[in-house]
Amino acid sequence: MWRGVTRRRPFLTGGSVNRVGTVQRGKMVIYAIRQFEDGTQLINWNTEQPRDDHKPNDWATPGRIEDFIEPFQDWKFDWLDIPQLFADAEFIMEYPMVDRDPVDRWVWDRIALMGDAAHPMYPRGGNGGAQAILDAECLSELLADEEDFRAALREFEDRRLDTVNKIVLTNRSQPPDYIIETVDKLTGGEPFERIEDVIDPAELAAISDRYKAVANYTLPEL
Ligand SMILES: Cc1cc2nc3c(=O)[nH]c(=O)nc-3n(C[C@H](O)[C@H](O)[C@H](O)COP(=O)(O)OP(=O)(O)OC[C@H]3O[C@@H](n4cnc5c(N)ncnc54)[C@H](O)[C@@H]3O)c2cc1C
Incomplete structure (x- = not known):
């Protein structure tokens, strides 16, 4: 998966979230994440294609256009020129499409896992960060209400583990796309x-x- 951000004038409605293509033949997700005063926007884009080779899952691996453009080189829509979007990118990053099998435990006595440490998932449902926030909301409420913090950690696991593990598996088998x-x-x-x-x-x-x-x-x- 290669992703980047490009500053340009708005396209379509200016607020459209676009999912284009298929994983097998090359897929993109494209949407605006910032509006500038001069009328331009920062467009976030992400591309996916099946590959046998992949780099380690490091957030900071730079991406090179020549490594991923092949399925997208003819994607010149009347609403957006995709090769141009890549060429004008402020930066491009590469990241493998990886997750981890769900685990049956997040809490050991005084220690609890949460967020990606507990449940890394494919970023296909826009959900990894969202679930990390819900973990934090749940845990902070329990810690505020419960005097025995070990009990709060156990309750956190009881409330969240099964729910989030189902999302991890659904992101593999039947994500929104x-x-x-x-x-x-x-x-x-x-x-x-x-x-x-x-x-x-x-x-x-x-x-x-x-x-x-x-x-x-x-x-x-x-
Ligand atoms: C391409 C892509 C697109 C995504 N899109 C979405 C989306 O649209 N919506 C969504 O909700 N989620 C999305 N996600 C998932 C989301 O980014 C993660 O689920 C989220 O960042 C997890 O947050 P976290 O705080 O648990 O972990 P992280 O964001 O990984 O934070 C952990 C932090 O701990 C730091 N750290 C590690 N080791 C140490 C150490 N020893 N000491 C101190 N610090 C340390 C790391 O540097 C890092 O800053 C996407 C992920 C990817 C890869």
């Missing part, structure tokens, strides 16, 4: 006019709702 993979299989990768002709809208909603239910993204939970 499972919708794209499903439609790609149904169409054989061929263009189509109306998504309703390819897949029943109820099935689309069901795929999305399944992830929301696992990740507690349902409206009542929020």
Whole structure:
């Protein structure tokens, strides 16, 4: 996976989150993360493609365009020129798509794991950081209310471990972009006019709702 940020004028609505392509043939996620006073935006982009070789999972490995551009070199859409987006990037980083098998324990007496130390997951659901924040919220509330901090740590594990482990596994098997993979299989990768002709809208909603239910993204939970 290669990712970077590029400053440029807004595209589409200026607030669109775009998931384009498939993991097998090359996939991108592109969205704005900052608005500047001169009207330009900082665009965050991430590319993914299957590879046999990969570097160690180090946040600071610089990426080189020539190492990853091949599946994307013809991606010149009327709404965004992808090779240009790469060429204008302020920086590019490389990171392997890795996670860890869920573990059945986060707490040892006075010590608790949380965030990525407890549950590193594929960044396919926009969820690793979010779950780390929910860990912190849960743990801080328990520590504030419970005099016995060891009991608070155990309760933290009871409340969070099963929920987050399910998200780790779902990010492997049916992350939100499972919708794209499903439609790609149904169409054989061929263009189509109306998504309703390819897949029943109820099935689309069901795929999305399944992830929301696992990740507690349902409206009542929020
Ligand atoms: C490409 C990519 C895209 C992502 N996109 C999203 C997203 O859209 N939404 C989302 O919610 N999550 C996303 N994530 C996941 C998110 O970045 C992580 O889940 C989150 O950063 C985990 O936070 P953390 O505090 O647990 O760990 P980290 O962010 O890894 O923080 C741990 C810190 O500890 C420091 N450290 C390590 N060892 C020591 C030591 N011995 N002493 C002192 N300090 C030490 C490290 O330098 C680091 O700063 C993404 C991840 C990747 C790789």
